[in-house]
Amino acid sequence: MLEGTLIYGFINSVILMLVALGFSVTFGISGVANFAYGALYIMTGYLSWLGLHSLGLPYWVAAPLAVVVTGAVAAMIYWFILLRVRGLVVSEVIATFGVGLAILELFRSLGFIGFEYTLPPIIDASVMIGDTYVDAQRLCIVATGILLAAFLWFFTHYTKTGLAFRGIAQDERTALTLGINGDKVAALSVAFGAGYGALAALVILPLGTIAVNEGYNVLVNALAVCIVGGLGSTVGIIVASFLIGFAQILTSTYLETSWMMIVSLVAILAILVIKPSGLFGHQKQLEERI
């Protein structure tokens, strides 16, 4: 039992990390709040499904195309909506949350409800780890998680665009004096974050079905990880993913599965009471208020 709990706890943690990375890129690093993130995640799933089943495209065409379209839609959300409210955090949250709602409920009203909305796994097999069977797709998720986390670290530390992301997160006005175009970088970060979410969707969604409500769950989980880990800290996100991921699996295994859903919410409340800037957050304004 313990072995299985550890294996599934680890996988669940990586799933949470994958879900949160894209959100963190936009919200944590470049300071842009994209609350349409969950909707964009689900949109990738539906677009891939449509590419596969309605357009008859092969998976290796439909899936990357869905990622590109999702990124483009995210950039357009920035350009046509967020640009006007940029800097007003509350307005950014309201605008993006509204867009997310519209996207998700549009899918629902168009009839995208049903068990047929599934994506094929990358590897369709089961693997025995110790005495526990694990489907190979979960191992693909772990591999993807490690790769994307490593790439994000590399990107934000060693590429010009990544450094620009961090630049506007630290101080947008100073970044501007150094020749960084804040709007362009912010648009890029929204698209980049959505792209990360889209990649996560492609590996995670084959575990279940593509469902509108999953968009809300993804947003809650991403928020929980970012708040607990601390906004802007990639290390924080990784640590928080493992804390919440294991807490969820332990709750499910030793208590009730139905309680698993409230772990993220309890984590948000707890960290806001104890350390509002998050475990690895550096928002002095928040800390000084306590």
Add this chain to the structure above:
Amino acid sequence: MRKLTCLTAVALLLTALFLAPTGALAADKIVIGVPTSLNFLEGKEANNSVKLAVDEINKAGGVKVGGKMLPFVVESIDIRDAAPGVPVPEALLGIEKLILEKKPNALVVGPFRSEALLAGMDMLAKHKVPLLGTIAMSPKTEAKVASDPKYKYVFRVSLDAKYFVGYIAGVMGFLGKEFGFNKVFIMNQDVAWARATAGIMTKIFEGKLKWKVVGHETFPTGASDFAPALMKAKMAGAQVIMPVFDMPQSGILVKQWKAMKVPALMAGFISPLTGPGAWKTFDGKIGGALNAIFELGNIPSAKYPPSKKYYDAYQAKYGVPLEAGHGPAPSYASVYLLKAAIEKAGSLDPDAIVAALKATDAQGVMGHIKFSKGNQLIYGNDPQKEALGCFFQWTDDGKRLIVYPPAIAEGTIKLPAGMKAAK
């Protein structure tokens, strides 16, 4: 004074016209209202089945009402009650809108959620509109109808949780006798009918069947990762996993069961597993699973030809086979029941229709049709005596083989590869 009298008379006349029974005004057609969750598989196919029956009846001349042949007209509305988070009052508003605007002579299909049906019974009594419900399953509606005559307008043509439990108990009894199984792990969705089914089954397992319930997990609507619960079932030594789910995400449970190679037989109800399309959707990873079909006709049985005739007619009209295991067949049957009741009543008076419906004693696509005191269609094991639900098993080559009840069984239950009998 004279002017005032005239005005009063006109006002009274208009009021009388407005309040007159809908049937008297809509004498050129009979309106069937279909308020349900049209975007969900069961709702969509139930609505299609109502239209199929209506087309057949209208083609044959319509319904004879007092010497006049009237056509059926279908008015559908999406009340979205099956979607997570949609509050019951919103679903009831949809039903009332349909009643007030389209003035239906009867409603068919109705809400998905028992919570919505139970809450809507007073409204149906107020407007005196008969409902032939075919999806919501809580036995509480039957008890309400039996205890208070004002609820007489509510009929249920589909299976209810009580009869469903009877079928599961029958299958579990067979599994115990045939394979020596006596340990079960229950997984159910957190909705009224599924909770009721799991609760009653727990009592039956521990009492009459003398099984041990080694675990019980309840999942919120929308949950899609069942791995931790499956791991618990495996560790608890479950020989049978009994799922009770009607949400689209639940199909993935069986796929995860296969991937994790849990050595327990999956036997219960998972709505996405009922139709022939499930084999392709779940990549053929559902072989060996036992699943309920709530009403015969949603699966064809060569041993009961009316079920096959309906199933084939649906496929011929819509070009695709029926996928839902709950709702479509009784919805189709309901239209014919309504036709017979209206013709017997000789009018569109709701009380006369209800009285005629209550006296129904006929054969239908699900078997024999007769209602209980609480207006619940009586289900059993012999299609000549009662309506039927059934269990089928997915074979390893993707076929659905009816295995229970014995009257219509096409084969016997086989254990999936890797599983052994306990005796």
